[in-house]
Amino acid sequence: MICKVLDECGKVPYFNAPIYLENIKKIGKVDEVFGRVDHVMFTVKPDPGVGLSGWEKGDKVFIGPDKLLPLSRFTDTGKKAGGGGRGGGGRDLRIFLRFILTIVMRKKSGVSPNDLLRKVNRLPGNKVCADCPERLPQYVNSAFLTFVCTNCAGIHRR
Known part of the structure; x- marks a missing residue:
């Protein structure tokens, strides 16, 4: 339910x-x-x-x-969010998309994770962070299947 x-x-x-x-x-x-x-x-x-x-x-x-x-x-209260380290967002997203390709689709599509990432990023709903108005989020929150910005990714990692 x-x-x-x-x-x-x-x-x-x-x-x-x-x-x-x-x-x-x-x-x-x-x-x-x-x-x-x-x-x-x-x-x-x-x-x-x-x-x-x-x-x-x-x-x-x-x-x-x-x-x-x-x-x-779950929201920014003025405190500086802990740093999530350098980079890694693209790698995490590629791993997540590979999971989507293999588990959810359950078939060979011939689409590389990078190509799928580009296609998914072009969708209108993915141009803004799921938690704030930040444009062009770079991280995936696999718990909620949403795209989030660098600041919100730090919040979700606590």
Whole structure:
């Protein structure tokens, strides 16, 4: 089940945080967190015996307030981000794209990782960092399958 954090919440759920119904019945836990910082989403891994077939769009689930992190943990708060070292972004991206070519596509395409990188970089959504308005991001965040700039890459490495 995929859920969206309400915009007015302004927080991000912990991984493995318990998820409840309105009647405080536990139905599962947070499995993955993804999306932009202004549009946070997460998946719920159901507990054994909990069926998710009766859910509809708009149904609400709840997380304990002690299992939420403030967005400031994921955004630039004025502190200088730790350096990520020199270079490496292209190498990391080529490794990631090689993974995409071999695992996701599961076929020989004859496209080199560098050619695929150029094609992916030309797509309109990849011209801006997924976390900030920085143009031409150079790193891939493989956890969220997004492109991020050098500053945001340092934030995600903490």
